[in-house]
Amino acid sequence: MNIAFIAHDKKKDDLVKFAIAYEEVLKDHRLYSTGTTGKRIMAETKLDIHRFKSGPLGGDQQIGSMIAENDMDLVIFFKDPLTAQPHEPDITALIRLCDVYTIPLATNMATAEILLSGLQRGEFTWREIEKEQGNDT
Known part of the structure; x- marks a missing residue:
């Protein structure tokens, strides 16, 4: 599966x-991330992550493009709900794309844990079916 990581600074x-x-x-999945977030994860793990640009510089939109092309299966986006973000329209658009294309999205650790537990149990086979059928919304 293709999994994206995004996190606000805090x-x-x-x-x-x-x-x-x-x-x-x-480790068994293809991982993607916005710039700094991916760099930080790779520094602390042995995970190989394809890094896009920083979120404010277009990284959110690059991940959004993968979603729109049905090339992203899961998004883990740890948002900071208490800090205004200068690229808020990009964030809103990314979340909307997840809803439009039925991409599981976790915006906090609790939801992310539930999604990865499901992934461990093999409960995302429906994403492979979606890809094979090339379903467009």
Whole structure:
């Protein structure tokens, strides 16, 4: 599966800890991330991550493009709900694309844990069916 990681500045430490905790699950998947977040995760784990640009510089949109092309299966986006983000329209668009294309999205650690537990149990086979059928919304 293709899995994307994004984290606002105040949530990057949490996402790094999450990636460390689930490294064994994540290592068998294709991983993508916005720039700094991916760099931080790779520094603390043995995970190989394709890094896009930083979120404010277009990384959110690059991941959004993969979603729109049905090339992303899961997004883990640790948002900071208490800090205004200068690229808020990009964030909103990314979340909307996840809804439009039925891509599982976790915006906090609790939801991310539930999604990765499901991934461990093989409960995402429906994504492979979606890809094979080339379903467009």
